[in-house]
Amino acid sequence: xxxxxxxxxxxxxxxxxxxxxxxxxxxxxxxxxELALGFWLMKIENQTTRLEIKGVIIILMMAKAFYIVAYFMxxxxxIRNMIMTVGVPMMLFIWFIIAFLYDGNSFKTLxxxxxxxxxxxxxxxxxxxxxxxxxxxxxxxx
Amino acid sequence: xxxxxxxTANTKWWSGGKSPFNLEYGKVMMWYFLMSDAFTFGAxxxxxxxxxxxxxxxxxxxxxxxxxxxxxxFSAPLVFVSLMTFILxxxxxxxVLAVRxxxxxxxxxxxxxLILTIxxxxxxxxxxxxxxxHLFHERAWWGRNPFMNADGTxxxxxxxxxxxxxxxxxxxxxxxxxxxxxxxxxxTLQDKFEKRGHYLMIEKAGLYWHFVDLVWVFVFTCFxxx
Numbered sequence: 001x002x003x004x005x006x007x008x009x010x011x012x013x014x015x016x017x018x019x020x021x022x023x024x025x026x027x028x029x030x031x032x033x034e035l036a037l038g039f040w041l042m043k044i045e046n047q048t049t050r051l052e053i054k055g056v057i058i059i060l061m062m063a064k065a066f067y068i069v070a071y072f073m074x075x076x077x078x079i080r081n082m083i084m085t086v087g088v089p090m091m092l093f094i095w096f097i098i099a100f101l102y103d104g105n106s107f108k109t110l111x112x113x114x115x116x117x118x119x120x121x122x123x124x125x126x127x128x129x130x131x132x133x134x135x136x137x138x139x140x141x142x
Numbered sequence: 143x144x145x146x147x148x149x150t151a152n153t154k155w156w157s158g159g160k161s162p163f164n165l166e167y168g169k170v171m172m173w174y175f176l177m178s179d180a181f182t183f184g185a186x187x188x189x190x191x192x193x194x195x196x197x198x199x200x201x202x203x204x205x206x207x208x209x210x211x212x213x214x215x216f217s218a219p220l221v222f223v224s225l226m227t228f229i230l231x232x233x234x235x236x237x238v239l240a241v242r243x244x245x246x247x248x249x250x251x252x253x254x255x256l257i258l259t260i261x262x263x264x265x266x267x268x269x270x271x272x273x274x275x276h277l278f279h280e281r282a283w284w285g286r287n288p289f290m291n292a293d294g295t296x297x298x299x300x301x302x303x304x305x306x307x308x309x310x311x312x313x314x315x316x317x318x319x320x321x322x323x324x325x326x327x328x329x330t331l332q333d334k335f336e337k338r339g340h341y342l343m344i345e346k347a348g349l350y351w352h353f354v355d356l357v358w359v360f361v362f363t364c365f366x367x368x
Contacts (some may be wrong), residue, residue: 020238028231038220078164082170086177087171096185096188103196104195122296126290127292
């Protein structure tokens, strides 16, 4: 019984074809901008600039995630209780990401400080033994 | 029960007799499943990030992912993965259209859009299969990393291990999504939903499919772009 009642509750909130087209265009544009930044990133040597571009890419990624969840998965049109029940637990990710990336970075710093052997090993430039083989020549060998 | 249609502040959502989330049970449970899945993927990606933050050098993704079918030695980073990304976005759009057609009880629309979604999913899986094969032939696999770090130093196998584990786990989700969509297609063709009077199952499959697209947004950014 409950199922059919719930259906009526949702039916109106489907959003029009206009909204679908709008979100599709937004997602496409965001992806294109991300790709443009990705291509730009290849030419940049400056580490600070690189980090800034990566930050912008991450912000665009979050925007894309928002549009998919809010409109395609319809969460924006659900009632507040539902949005909260999904959204609040996701805030755990804020701690999750900061704590673990900070930990990783701290581990790197500690190891570089107290493990000179490891540090030295990671600065040796190794000769590439051979050019990466192409798919076809690799097949012939087998 | 018409009170469920208006989401006013006066509606007593928790007094019983209706879903407090104004959603059908199965859909709420699908959301909970997707939340748990989000944490699984989150844990994978964060462990990747942690390892990358803890390592002095890392391979340049533009060196690794620079090929697409029939390109030979021609280096074209990001091109192939952009194609994969767009395939997944478009298949997500056709899934939205299928859900919408289901709302309007338009069986023909559901069938057409579901078929398009399934084709999109299969196209994505084919792309991934090609990419994996290509990398495998370049000697990359779990426990094997032929790529140098971006600064020319020796790299560890962390890069390939994380890449194959996470894109593999995502690819497995895409695969399950395609299977679920095929089942939905068969049920639609058998008029199961017409008899039931609603196409809510399509919406649950749709939620799952959008989630797969959502995860790809993160995987794509973390592995290929940055």
